[in-house]
Amino acid sequence: VRHAVILAGGSGTRLWPTSRRERPKQLLPIARDDEPMIKGAVAIAQGVVGESVLVVTAQAQAEATRAAVPDVDLVIEPVGRNTAAAIALGATAIAARDPDAVIAVLPADQHVRDRVGMMDALDVCLAAVERDDVIALVGIPPTRPETGFGYLEMAAGPSDGARPVLRFVEKPDLERARAYLASGRHLWNAGIFCLSARRALTELAWYLPETLRAARALVAPAPHGQIALGGDPDDAVAAYADLPSVSFDHGVMEKLCDGAAADGRVVAVAAAVGWNDVGSWAALPEVRGIDGEGNTIAGQAVVIDGRGNVVATDDGTLVALVGVSDLVVVRSGDAILVVPKDQAQRVREVVEVLSARGLGRYL
Amino acid sequence: VRHAVILAGGSGTRLWPTSRRERPKQLLPIARDDEPMIKGAVAIAQGVVGESVLVVTAQAQAEATRAAVPDVDLVIEPVGRNTAAAIALGATAIAARDPDAVIAVLPADQHVRDRVGMMDALDVCLAAVERDDVIALVGIPPTRPETGFGYLEMAAGPSDGARPVLRFVEKPDLERARAYLASGRHLWNAGIFCLSARRALTELAWYLPETLRAARALVAPAPHGQIALGGDPDDAVAAYADLPSVSFDHGVMEKLCDGAAADGRVVAVAAAVGWNDVGSWAALPEVRGIDGEGNTIAGQAVVIDGRGNVVATDDGTLVALVGVSDLVVVRSGDAILVVPKDQAQRVREVVEVLSARGLGRYL
Numbered sequence: 021v022r023h024a025v026i027l028a029g030g031s032g033t034r035l036w037p038t039s040r041r042e043r044p045k046q047l048l049p050i051a052r053d054d055e056p057m058i059k060g061a062v063a064i065a066q067g068v069v070g071e072s073v074l075v076v077t078a079q080a081q082a083e084a085t086r087a088a089v090p091d092v093d094l095v096i097e098p099v100g101r102n103t104a105a106a107i108a109l110g111a112t113a114i115a116a117r118d119p120d121a122v123i124a125v126l127p128a129d130q131h132v133r134d135r136v137g138m139m140d141a142l143d144v145c146l147a148a149v150e151r152d153d154v155i156a157l158v159g160i161p162p163t164r165p166e167t168g169f170g171y172l173e174m175a176a177g178p179s180d181g182a183r184p185v186l187r188f189v190e191k192p193d194l195e196r197a198r199a200y201l202a203s204g205r206h207l208w209n210a211g212i213f214c215l216s217a218r219r220a221l222t223e224l225a226w227y228l229p230e231t232l233r234a235a236r237a238l239v240a241p242a243p244h245g246q247i248a249l250g251g252d253p254d255d256a257v258a259a260y261a262d263l264p265s266v267s268f269d270h271g272v273m274e275k276l277c278d279g280a281a282a283d284g285r286v287v288a289v290a291a292a293v294g295w296n297d298v299g300s301w302a303a304l305p306e307v308r309g310i311d312g313e314g315n316t317i318a319g320q321a322v323v324i325d326g327r328g329n330v331v332a333t334d335d336g337t338l339v340a341l342v343g344v345s346d347l348v349v350v351r352s353g354d355a356i357l358v359v360p361k362d363q364a365q366r367v368r369e370v371v372e373v374l375s376a377r378g379l380g381r382y383l
Numbered sequence: 384v385r386h387a388v389i390l391a392g393g394s395g396t397r398l399w400p401t402s403r404r405e406r407p408k409q410l411l412p413i414a415r416d417d418e419p420m421i422k423g424a425v426a427i428a429q430g431v432v433g434e435s436v437l438v439v440t441a442q443a444q445a446e447a448t449r450a451a452v453p454d455v456d457l458v459i460e461p462v463g464r465n466t467a468a469a470i471a472l473g474a475t476a477i478a479a480r481d482p483d484a485v486i487a488v489l490p491a492d493q494h495v496r497d498r499v500g501m502m503d504a505l506d507v508c509l510a511a512v513e514r515d516d517v518i519a520l521v522g523i524p525p526t527r528p529e530t531g532f533g534y535l536e537m538a539a540g541p542s543d544g545a546r547p548v549l550r551f552v553e554k555p556d557l558e559r560a561r562a563y564l565a566s567g568r569h570l571w572n573a574g575i576f577c578l579s580a581r582r583a584l585t586e587l588a589w590y591l592p593e594t595l596r597a598a599r600a601l602v603a604p605a606p607h608g609q610i611a612l613g614g615d616p617d618d619a620v621a622a623y624a625d626l627p628s629v630s631f632d633h634g635v636m637e638k639l640c641d642g643a644a645a646d647g648r649v650v651a652v653a654a655a656v657g658w659n660d661v662g663s664w665a666a667l668p669e670v671r672g673i674d675g676e677g678n679t680i681a682g683q684a685v686v687i688d689g690r691g692n693v694v695a696t697d698d699g700t701l702v703a704l705v706g707v708s709d710l711v712v713v714r715s716g717d718a719i720l721v722v723p724k725d726q727a728q729r730v731r732e733v734v735e736v737l738s739a740r741g742l743g744r745y746l
Contacts, residue, residue, distance in 0.1 A: 322736050322742070324736060325729075325732075337719065338717060339721070340719065340720050340721070340722075340736075342722040342730070342732060343723050343726040344710070349721055351719055354699060354700050355700065355701040355703065356701065356719060357703050358702070358704045358705070358710065358721060360707060363706040369688075370685060370705060373687060374701075374703075377685070
């Protein structure tokens with residue numbers, strides 16, 4: 021049977037001040053005012069697999085996550101330990117209920133403009149898993165020479181359907197990113213993929229045995245289809261918290277593609293579906309659109325003689341911009357960010373400075 | 384005896400969003416965190432005339448004004464009707480108690496860095512009034528070709544002491560402002576001046592008789608030195624509210640300097656005292672100073688890789704600026720303003736747009 025695991029353990033501050041340590045991106049209505057981003061992931065997952073959607077989230081966000089998506093099961097990590105551990109937890113929980121499960125894995129904090137297109141791509145992936153027991157990724161055809169993403173290098177061949185992945189490529193420099201864009205053989209790695217529960221557990225047992233062991237200690241099957249913590253809770257929590265932070269890509273999939281081990285077990289389907297990871301405020305125009313002056317406005321704002329600005333504000337607070345262009349101005353709660361759009365990733369520096377100056381209460 | 388009238392009826396939004404209709408500039412701690420601007424004017428006045436300081440303010444600001452300067456008398460206008468009416472009210476109230484009064488008139492919403500220098504200049508003015516019954520202004524030697532102020536054109540002569548004013552000059556264009564700056568014979572008109580109560584009432588009776596009549600109807604001498612409303616309150620209030628909005632400069636002083644009437648009755652004393660009318664956020668660096676990166680910060684802010692910015696925020700809200708320079712960012716209450724420093728006067732446009740769009744609640 022088909023299942024989905026939604027990875028909602030992130031706690032980033034890339035969209036600070038709207039995203040905070042305790043209020044991560046996936047719980048915010050970034051793309052639409054009325055919808056936390058995780059709802060988009062759940063909608064896609066339900067469209068592909070039906071009702072069996074499991075959300076893996078960290079204890080700190082559990083309550084807010086349950087409020088955002090009350091109709092799905094949660095598996096709660098004591099603390100977030102990156103995607104390998106989260107997938108181990110999700111796959112263990114699902115396998116306990118359905119040993120023959122095939123699973124679609126989706127991050128909770130991405131925006132997909134064409135949800136039906138994404139469902140179609142996932143459907144192709146799940147079919148490939150069911151047929152060949154591969155690991156099948158959804159890859160995104162690049163639309164710009166992005167240096168902030170990992171890439172999948174594909175085998176030559178027809179561009180529709182699932183093709184073997186030759187190599188996982190780390191974030192490239194600009195020159196290589198341009199070459200990848202031109203090659204037609206590279207896809208953005210969106211962290212979206214399908215695999216059987218059995219394969220997930222087999223590969224984890226091989227490449228990351230401690231991670232799998234820690235996940236199994238946390239998850240136990242419970243009556244009535246509920247997911248519960250099992251074993252000795254204190255020991256299990258401590259073991260999980262002690263796990264190294266490893267991504268499933270890095271800890272498992274890259275190795276499956278690597279040299280001698282490569283045998284076509286990892287494939288990808290290209291899907292031009294308007295995917296966006298909303299990695300900084302500069303992405304807001306793409307996910308929310310622009311007005312006649314090229315401004316993107318979320319909340320109550322007035323822009324006079326300004327173009328290409330990104331403004332986000334909440335709680336009825338008004339932002340007035342005069343004579344400025346290509347600027348990001350975000351207000352949320354007790355903080356305001358002002359940064360040029362082409363430097364939006366520098367919010368990282370703000371986070372560092374606030375931490376260093378004892379102003380972590382604003383994070 | 385010497386008295387002072389402080390004009391505190393302004394209700395401007397030039398420092399929006401910190402200044403609002405109901406919370407004008409003179410009541411804000413713009414120059415110093417712990418001191419509403421009106422306190423500076425009161426301190427100067429008390430330094431020159433002692434205890435007899437009268438503040439003229441509008442009903443809407445009366446309570447806040449009393450809280451800001453509890454130790455002075457208030458005369459409360461039903462509504463603000465510009466400086467001619469306010470001075471008529473103040474002079475009438477003072478003359479009722481002291482017919483031989485000489486009066487120093489000061490706006491409540493200016494910043495003076497060298498308060499002792501301003502007191503000295505007012506002392507010279509008051510002495511000239513006591514000696515010659517002139518109207519004696521404090522004029523500010525210009526330090527830049529400012530197009531936002533009126534100028535006083537002085538008679539040639541030694542630059543210290545009181546010299547005749549030949550002409551009141553309206554706000555000039557840039558070319559003329561440059562010529563004034565170079566001439567050495569022009570001073571900024573700061574709206575600060577001294578005159579006898581008797582002359583104030585005489586000239587008002589000649590040039591603005593309705594204004595004087597309306598003021599007299601509002602003010603009546605009361606026992607024990609209190610200022611009280613007199614006559615038929617409703618009629619008096621209505622008559623005052625119906626007055627045209629005329630400045631004392633325009634309605635009285637310009638005419639006294641004009642052509643045939645000019646007879647040296649208006650004089651001015653030059654005072655380089657670090658005077659600033661804080662007419663826009665661009666003035667904040669001059670009144671509050673700058674830090675090592677040229678930024679002026681009032682409140683909780685972090686500036687990374689930015690120079691020459693003006694940041695003001697209150698209530699503990701943090702403003703983080705990254706990679707922007709020469710920008711004004713002000714947050715107060717439910718509104719945020721972002722505008723280049725050299726366009727700071729465009730807050731006027733924001734006010735217009737907010738009014739036009741039914742967003743007057745933010746003003």
